[in-house]
Amino acid sequence: MLGTFVATLLPYWATSAHVGPNIVTAVVSMKGLWMECVYQSTGAFQCETYNTLLGLTTDLQAARAMMVISSIFSVMACTVSTVGMQCTVCMDGSSVKSKVAGVGGSLFLLAGLLSLIPVSWKTHEVVQTFYMQNMPASLKFEIGDCLYVGLASSLLSMLGGGLLSASCCDDLDGSRGTRRHYPYPDRTGPRGPSHLIPYHPATNPNLANKNQTLNSLTSTSTHSTMPAQDSRKSARQNTAAGYDVTGYV
Numbered sequence: 001m002l003g004t005f006v007a008t009l010l011p012y013w014a015t016s017a018h019v020g021p022n023i024v025t026a027v028v029s030m031k032g033l034w035m036e037c038v039y040q041s042t043g044a045f046q047c048e049t050y051n052t053l054l055g056l057t058t059d060l061q062a063a064r065a066m067m068v069i070s071s072i073f074s075v076m077a078c079t080v081s082t083v084g085m086q087c088t089v090c091m092d093g094s095s096v097k098s099k100v101a102g103v104g105g106s107l108f109l110l111a112g113l114l115s116l117i118p119v120s121w122k123t124h125e126v127v128q129t130f131y132m133q134n135m136p137a138s139l140k141f142e143i144g145d146c147l148y149v150g151l152a153s154s155l156l157s158m159l160g161g162g163l164l165s166a167s168c169c170d171d172l173d174g175s176r177g178t179r180r181h182y183p184y185p186d187r188t189g190p191r192g193p194s195h196l197i198p199y200h201p202a203t204n205p206n207l208a209n210k211n212q213t214l215n216s217l218t219s220t221s222t223h224s225t226m227p228a229q230d231s232r233k234s235a236r237q238n239t240a241a242g243y244d245v246t247g248y249v
Helices: 002-009 058-084 096-130 145-175 205-221 227-241
Strands: 014-016 027-031 035-040 045-049 141-143
Touching (some): 002 058, 058 096, 058 145, 096 141, 096 145
Antiparallel strands (some): 014 027, 027 035, 035 045
């Protein structure tokens, strides 16, 4: 879209060729769709727009119309494609979302084709005029920068539109309008089995013998007075001794 704007507005479609006796580089002439400009070595840059519309050549009028229409279609394609792309939340979950992306890709294809025709035609005209034997050297021009920009932008627009349309067709055939979480993986599938590893705390033999002696003395002295408290202590000690920790790996 930006390349199409630049190629449409700037006057660098054809620049004067410094060949043969025309080797003076103090003045450089440039032609575009809307104006003719002259750049002097002193830094002065003068442009003059075309004062008439009907007096222009047919190919220039057609090039104007196609480049303007291509720019409009490029803007429309960017807007429509943004709504239909999978990375946006507009119309999320709707079956029309993929169709909207396909429409945006078609607009990109059409915009690229419309800009490719005048750019290619002008390039052919400049090359044919340059190699004419009876053409004076002062009237020969070379390919301007806008023709390169227009050619690259049209090819990229057609390539992007084709890829977007192809991805839209694949999405409709594979999921029937449902959203694919690309590039994120599918999180709805079953998970693998979790592996449980028991944890056995390390025990000291001397400490274990000491605890057993202390437990026996305590149970002997308090057997007749506090049976409930002794049972609770024994339960807590047995629980702590046989405690296992499990977790996911």
